[in-house]
Amino acid sequence: KNQVEQSPQSLIILEGKNCTLQCNYTVSPFSNLRWYKQDTGRGPVSLTIMTFSENTKSNGRYTATLDADTKQSSLHITASQLSDSASYICVVSARSSSASKIIFGSGTRLSIRP
Amino acid sequence: NAGVTQTPKFRVLKTGQSMTLLCAQDMNHEYMYWYRQDPGMGLRLIHYSVGEGTTAKGEVPDGYNVSRLKKQNFLLGLESAAPSQTSVYFCASSYGQGANNQPQHFGDGTRLSIL
Numbered sequence: 001k002n003q004v005e006q007s008p009q010s011l012i013i014l015e016g017k018n019c020t021l022q023c024n025y026t027v028s029p030f031s032n033l034r035w036y037k038q039d040t041g042r043g044p045v046s047l048t049i050m051t052f053s054e055n056t057k058s059n060g061r062y063t064a065t066l067d068a069d070t071k072q073s074s075l076h077i078t079a080s081q082l083s084d085s086a087s088y089i090c091v092v093s094a095r096s097s098s099a100s101k102i103i104f105g106s107g108t109r110l111s112i113r114p
Numbered sequence: 115n116a117g118v119t120q121t122p123k124f125r126v127l128k129t130g131q132s133m134t135l136l137c138a139q140d141m142n143h144e145y146m147y148w149y150r151q152d153p154g155m156g157l158r159l160i161h162y163s164v165g166e167g168t169t170a171k172g173e174v175p176d177g178y179n180v181s182r183l184k185k186q187n188f189l190l191g192l193e194s195a196a197p198s199q200t201s202v203y204f205c206a207s208s209y210g211q212g213a214n215n216q217p218q219h220f221g222d223g224t225r226l227s228i229l
Contacts, residue, residue, distance in 0.1 A: 046218070
């Protein structure tokens with residue numbers, strides 16, 4: 001069964017600190033993995049997209065890594081800011097598939113405290 | 115550039131009532147999707163469309179209908195609302211399907227409560 005599991009479910013850190021969010025997946029055949037940021041009351045917004053051949057991609061203070069062999073990804077946030085408070089969703093797509101094969105994780109809720 | 119616009123933003127219905135959620139995108143995307151988001155769960159696909167005049171069932175289609183009469187619009191209908199349909203509904207669009215590395219663009223959701 002295609003699944004995307006994220007950990008932790010929630011995380012609280014102090015402003016300025018770094019953190020790492022985890023994503024494990026069993027989606028097959030793998031096409032790409034995306035990280036989205038969802039602010040409270042808003043829709044998800046894409047942060048990064050990685051394909052099978054990419055193992056690192058950055059977007060400002062956000063760095064995503066992918067290990068396709070172990071089917072794991074992480075999102076590292078550097079020097080956190082209050083505006084980073086949001087849910088972060090890992091999304092995995094299967095290759096040559098319909099829209100029904102885009103699998104969403106349940107997200108990690110990150111809170112940044114001043 | 116508005117992106118994806120959903121209307122209404124909030125709605126409260128009584129069991130058995132019907133309503134239509136509207137989604138409009140101005141990016142000329144072929145693919146459009148309707149998802150529901152419930153606490154502790156990932157977004158689940160209700161229906162999707164790969165182009166004007168087409169629709170297809172997703173993971174949780176029961177109790178919903180959709181129409182894509184124009185490329186820029188995707189409508190989600192509830193014919194007889196049930197409390198289990200209380201959720202936040204998100205519309206999304208994309209240039210291609212999930213496997214072509216194009217991101218989905220989401221609206222800000224419709225918060226629907228069924229009493």
